Amino acid sequence: MCSVGGGDFCLDVEExxxxxxxxxxxxxxxxxxxxxxxxxSCPSENVVKI
Ligand SMILES: [Zn+2]
Incomplete structure (x- = not known):
């Protein structure tokens, strides 16, 4: 899947x-x-993925 352009960017893109x-x-x-x-909006780390 990392066939376009080559290089080392593929790993970073997913993150x-x-x-x-x-x-x-x-x-x-x-x-x-x-x-x-x-x-x-507030300093909270009490967040959930939705
Ligand atoms: Zn908040």
Missing amino acids: LELERYRCNDCGNTFDAIGKKVVCP
Whole structure:
């Protein structure tokens, strides 16, 4: 699947996929990347993937 252009970018691309999260503290929904996701509206890390 990594046949276009070559190079080492393929591994990074998969990690850049946005995932949808919801904050359990303020109810905000947002897109985020990474393992440690923090709500953009409040400092809470109490978020769940939806
Ligand atoms: Zn929040």
